[in-house]
Amino acid sequence: MAWTRAASLNEVPEGKALGIEVDGIHIALYNLDGKIYATHGICTHALALLAEGWIEDGKVECPLHQGQFDIRTGKALCAPVTEDLRTYAVRVEGDDILIDPEQPAAETVFGSRPAAAAPAKDASRVVIVGAGQAAAAAIRAMRTAGFNGSIDLVGTEPHLPYERPPLSKEFLLGTAEFSSSVRLSETDAVQLGVRLHLGVAATAIDAAQRQITLANSEVLAYDALLLATGGTPRRLGIPGADLPGVHYLRTIEDAAAIGATLDRAHHVAVIGGGFIGLELASTAISRGVAVTLLEREREIMARIMPAAVGRAFRIMAERHGVDIRRDARVIEITRRGARLGVVTGEDTIEVDAVLVGIGMQPTFDLALQAGCTTTPAGIEVDAQGRTSVPGIWAAGDCALYHEPVAGRRLSLQSWQNAEEQGAAAGRSIAGHNTAVAQKHPWFWTDQFGRNVQMLGIVSAEDHVALAAADEAGPGAIYRMFDKATGRLAGVVAFSNPQAIRAARAELDSATPFDPDIHGAIISSKGQDGADAMEASVMNANPGLSLTKRYIWPADGLTRIPDWVYTDQAIYEREVEKIFHGRTWNYVALEAEVPNSGDFIRSNVGPTPVVVSRAEDGSIHVFENRCAHRAAEFCRELSGNAKEFVCPYHQWSYDLKGNLAGVPFRRGVGGKGGMPADFRNADHGLRRLKVTTHRGVVFASYCDDMEPLADYFTPEIMREFEATFDGRKLKVLGYYRHSLPGNWKLYHENLKDPYHATLLHTFLVTFGLLVAGNKSLMLADPSGRHGVMASAKSDGKAVSSDAKKEMRAYKEGMTLAEPRFMDFVDEFDSPWSVTMATIWPNLIVQREMNTLGVRQIVPTGPHEFIMKWTMFGFEGDTEEMTRHRLRQGNLMGPAGFLGLEDNEAIKFVQDGMQRVPNGEHLVKLDPAVEAGTADNLISEAAIRAMYKHWRAEMGL
Amino acid sequence: MDMALKRNPSSASLVDPRLEAVLLRHEIETFNVRYANALDEQRLADWTEMFTDDATYVILSRENHDRNMPVGLIYCEGKGMIRDRAFALSETAMFAPRYLRHIIGNLDLLGDERDGTIKARANYVVLQVLFDRPDATLHQIGVYYDAFRRENGVLKLADRRCVYDNLLVPNALCLPV
Structure with missing residues (x-):
């Protein structure tokens, strides 16, 4: 017995409750007809203070979910509560209320149990x-x-x-x-x-x-x-819907998996703007995880309630930082290193996990x-x-x-x-078929610190009346009316349990809608203010216009629309999503910067960078843009330097791109200069991630870029290492040219073995390549990389059928100096010619013995610059070097093959610019939807590339 | 020059080294004009014949040239390869039709070698007109570093290295320079 003074009698007026704490226990005191009762202060169902509840007929109703308890006995009276409430003995002495936290009230039912069921007597x-x-x-x-x-x-x-x-x-x-x-x-x-x-x-x-x-x-x-x-749970019917990291919620195990994911995640995508999706979003946000929520409809909750109410849910979520994308098509979920990419109609959202809440089956x-x-x-x-x-x-x-x-x-x-x-x-x-009074359907959801309840059944078509100061704030009440009868169909209330209580009576009443009581109607389907407001918001969203405008042809992969190659907005997105995205971009050969202080200018996408070798031998790549006023400070093509100094204001940077010196940083004579808190460490050049393999240097804007071997996949790595076989490279010179075409056409040209014998009649005329040659057009599993490979065969061995097939084959046409086409078999590879297209900016050319890397530098949708770095190996004989140079006549912007490729690509761009809204046809080889082809008459690798491109671009 | 001959009719004056130089300059300038015409008129077989049998013909960027890097846009060792280039361009190469003008000037004679090779350099400009644009574009600007030799009394190129300043080739170089 430990009677403790809990409160003064006048603190608990008739019909009211008071919440107090005694010995650390939450207790609710009630005054029923002048008599004081005490129960545990927290609902047995969820964390809610009963003192804030509703008291009526000796019952307290939990403010959160409307569970009711008998105040005198603590008995749980209705759903959702099943567990009885603890009660406490109360004594009133004068003006003081005393309670004993160790002794239950006389009437308590707490702790009692229903009598054990008698053994089954009947055989039922x-x-x-x-x-x-x-x-x-x-x-x-x-x-x-x-x-x-x-x-x-x-x-x-x-x-x-x-x-x-x-x-x-x-x-x-x-x-x-x-x-x-x-x-x-x-x-x-x-x-x-x-x-x-x-x-x-x-x-x-x-x-x-x-x-x-x-x-x-x-x-x-x-x-x-x-x-x-x-x-x-209803599953997504799209590629990638079952990748690890895509979660559905139904069971305790599902929830545990989501919980573990949220422990590690920084950013998740929630697919589906219904109750589950919003609750998951709310939970993630309160755990400090960023959320992008994707809703297929024009408004969240749109399939179960009017848009005006869905909008209130959305505003509430957005106020808490959820990035909500409506009208969002999720096309595919892809792996992005250790993360996932959610490919929508607009872009690819890179996230740590995807939580799906799109309904239940x-x-x-x-x-x-x-x-x-x-x-x-x-x-x-x-x-x-x-x-x-x-x-x-x-x-x-x-x-x-x-x-x-x-x-x-x-x-x-x-x-x-x-x-x-x-x-x-x-x-x-049990045999009791007497009807029990039906309760109105009732839902609740707890999200973003609000308890939202809905009573009755509403539909998207209902009229909506709003009574609120803040449409998504606490207290807001939305009443849905049946349009035909004017009768109340349901009520949604934001943190307003009293409104839900009152709604029970309102729903039973036959009185039609009265705007004086319920507030003005703000929404009815088709012609309402909310809709008009939505329209303007959505038109202001540039993403939407993008979706509307860039529609991929219904044929799917077999057609490519011209805007892929001609549109400025698409190009800008490519720079952002591809060149500056999750890619390894070729920037240089190590042989170009062999010594400490050596540097060479390069590009990542269109962006100028400097590749430099620091004193410790490490290679660094940073933007060629002064951190002060953006000047492109490095002007030489290559050279050797101790530091980089921007000529404009003499800001200097070390070989790793760190800011070393700022002239007059502290001003002159105590005046001017940088703020006192200026730190050089915060103002270095923008540095990129760097990796090298077999003497080739790659850079990436992506901070958590996967290792190069993972990016390449084994097939591509095998071919890469066949060319870069460990011998030290020796740079023999450069070709540089502009090309008035879209940069992707260059990739396509090298994923298009079909053109080889048709455009390049040189090869066929001199019997050097025919369609019957052993060949392969490889695409990596992602579709972005490829290798076009063929094995040289003796021209004399060309069958007459194969000759007929190739229109340009001319008997008797011979070269005076055919030796330049000789192949010295120096590689561990079944192929004499390979062209590896390594996404997004590298082509590795192994055209027999003329070797080079080609770097794509896009400058806009209609033009790119190509830089070819031709190389041989240290230890090549003089004659071998000359053989490589002679064979070089095949390639480059004046090469027998190279000039034709450049011309053809220009023709393609010309053709698109002069005929609007066209499409390309890439249907060859239907046996392979997209991927590797074992024959030359195929466009499957181009289709594979666009599968990848669309995922990256979200198109 | 004809006027100079008239003023100096004696044979003795023909060995005047200044006159020799004038005649040689005239001869090489004439050679370059014919060379330019052959290319402008796309008579590539005629162009081939302007080289000695062991001639080298290379077009390379100033960038490569300055760094002693040998890679050339066109790299021919011997007349056979020059002929092959001409033959392949006229018989098999696909490129858009175009007009070209080669303008050669600033000839500078750099002296004779003991074996009779004449070293020279000259600036060149190649203008290109495509059929769909009104303007001619400066397709290439550079320097010829030449070595001439006489074959049966006829001046021929034993070496022509075309070193171009515009590092970026506009799309493609379809004909020699």
């Missing part, structure tokens, strides 16, 4: 398939109604029945344990006489014999069967087997949960609501529905 057998919340509700209702036959509970999950709402909220936030979600504990199961079959699926039903077969071959006979099989195979009437949305039941087959009931997420709503049979998929349908079925199975 009930089997429940699906061990979730509806099952638990049914079991309690059955026993309460006096049923004392046997109950077998079968569940696929290995767990006791638990409620799922906390899975997207408290469980992920760590504020609730799994045990608090359990709706039927082990003890309950014993006391209620339930035999558990957990972790085992029911696989078959024989409705005539009334028996169920389980996956473990056990057969259970029943007199009454309750199907409470719930459902499974009810599970009702057994109902179908048994012949129950179903719709795609669920099993049809009446108000007592009876299906069309005698002896079979259904409840919860797998069942439809018992009556049509706005003319449609739908499944409510709510906590309350599982509870009520389960209980109704339980009572009915």
Whole structure:
């Protein structure tokens, strides 16, 4: 006994409650008709202070989810509360209220348990398939109604029945344990006489014999069967939907996986702007994880409620920093190193994980087997949960609501529905088929610090009246009206439980809508202010115009629209998403900067960079742009330097790109100069990630770029290492040229073996290449890299058929000096010619013995610059070097082949610019949709490249 | 020059080294004009014949030239390769039709070698007209570093290295310079 003074009597007026703390325990004091009662201050269902609840008829209603308790006894009276509330003994002495936290109130029910069910006296057998919340509700209702036959509970999950709402909220936030979600504990199961079959699926039903077969071959006979099989999350039907890191939420295991993901993630994408999606977004945000939410419709929640209300949810989420993209098509999910790329109609969003909440698919195979009437949305039941087959009931997420709503049979998929349908079925199975007063459908969601509740059933077509100062702020009330009758259909209230309480009466009232009471109608379908407002917001969104304008042809990969090659906005996006994105860009050969202080100018995409070798031998790549006033400070093509000094204001940088000196940094005579907190370390040149392999230097703007070997894939690496075989490179010189075409056409040209014998008649005329030569057009799994390879065959061996096939083959035409076409077999490769296209800016040319790397430097959609660095190897003889130089006549902007490629690409660009809105046809070799081709007459590698490009670009 | 001959009719004056120089300059300038015409008129077989059998003909960038790097846009060792280049360009190469004007000037004679080779340099400009634009573009600007030799009394190129200043070749070089 420890009576403690808790409060003064006048602090608890009649009909009110007061929240206090005694010995660290939250306690609620109530005054019922002048008598003081005390209960534990926190709802047994979720974290809510009961002192803030509603008191009526001796009951307190939790402000959060409308669970009710009897104040005198602590008894849990209705859903969602099942656990009774602790009560405390109260004594009033004069003006003081004293309580004893160790002693319950006289009337308490807390701690008492329903009497253990008597052993099954009648032979009546009930089997429940699906061990979730509806099952638990049914079991309690059955026993309460006096049923004392046997109950077998079968569940696929290995767990006791638990409620799922906390899975997207408290469980992920760590504020609730799994045990608090359990709706039927082990003890309950014993006391209620339930035999558990957990972790085992029911696989078959024989409705005539009334028996169920389980996956473990056990057969259970029943007199009454309750199907409470719930459902499974609807899956994305797009490529990449099942990649690791893409999460769906239904079970405690799913939630645990999402929780583990959120521990590590910085940024997640949530697909689906419904209740689950928003709750996951809210949870992620409150755990400090950035969220991009993608909604397919024009407004979130649009399929279940009017856009004006969805908009309020969106505003609430956006205020908390969720980046919401509407009208978002998710086309594919791709791997991006250790991350994932969500490819939308607009771009690719790079995230650590993808959380999908796009609805639920009810599970009702057994109902179908048994012949129950179903719709795609669920099993049809009446108000007592009876299906069309005698002896079979259904409840919860797998069942439809018992009556049509706005003319449609739908499944409510709510906590309350599982509870009520389960209980109704339980009572009915126990023989009580008297109708219980129907409650209005009720939902709640906790997100972004608000508790939003919805009562009634609304549809997207309803009129909406808003009563609020802040459309998404606490207290906001949205009332949905049926357009035809003017009657209230439902109410959504933001952190306003009183409004929901009041709505019960409003929904029962026959009084039509009165704007004086409910506020002005702000929305009805088609012609409303909210819609007009939306339109202007969306037009202001440049992303939308992009989606509308850049429509890929319906044919898919076999057509490429001209705007891919001609559009400035597309080009700018390529620079951002590709050249400055997750790519390794070729910048130089190590042989060009062999010594400390050596530097060479290069580019990453169009951006000028400097490649420099520092004193410690390391190679650095940084932007050729002074951190002060942007001057392109390095003007020599290459050279050797101790430091880099911008000529404009003499800012100097070391060989790694760090800012070394700022003239007059401290001003002159104590005046002027940089602010005192200026630190050189904050103002270095923009530095890129660098990697090298076999003497080739690559740079990336992506900070967490994967290793080059992963970027290349083994196939491409094999070919790369065949050319860069470990011998030290010797640079023999450069070609540089502009090319008036789109940069991608160059990749395509080298993924297009079809052109080789048709454009380059030189090869065929002199019998050097025919279509019958052994060849391969390889594409890596991503589609971005490729190798065009062929093996030289003796011209004399060309079959007459093959000659006929090649129109340009001319007998008797011979070269005076054919030796320049000789092939000295110096490589460990089956191929004499390979052209490796390494995304996005490198071509490795191994044209027999003339070797080079070609660097693409785009300057706009219509032009790029190509820099060729031709090389041989240290240790080449004089004659070998000359052989490489002679063979070089094939390539470069004056090469027998090279000049033709450049001309052809220019012709393509010319053709597009003069005929608007055209498309290219890339249909050759339909046997390979996109990827590697084993023949020359194929465009499969071009298709593979565009598959990748579209994913990167989000188009 | 004809006037000079008239003023100095005696044979003795023909060995005047100044006159020799004038005649040689005239001869090489005439050679360069014919060379330019052959290319402008795309008579590539005639162009081929302006080289000695062992001639080298290389077009390379100033960048490579200054760094002693040998890579050339066109790299021919011997008349056979020069002929092959001409033959392939006229018989097999695909490029858009065009008009070209080679303008050669600033000839500078750099002296004779003992073996009769005459060293010279001259600036050149190649203008190109494509059929779809009104303007001629400066396609290439550079210097010829030449070595001439007489074959049966006829002046021929034993070496022509065309070193171009505009590092970026506009798209493609379809004909020799």
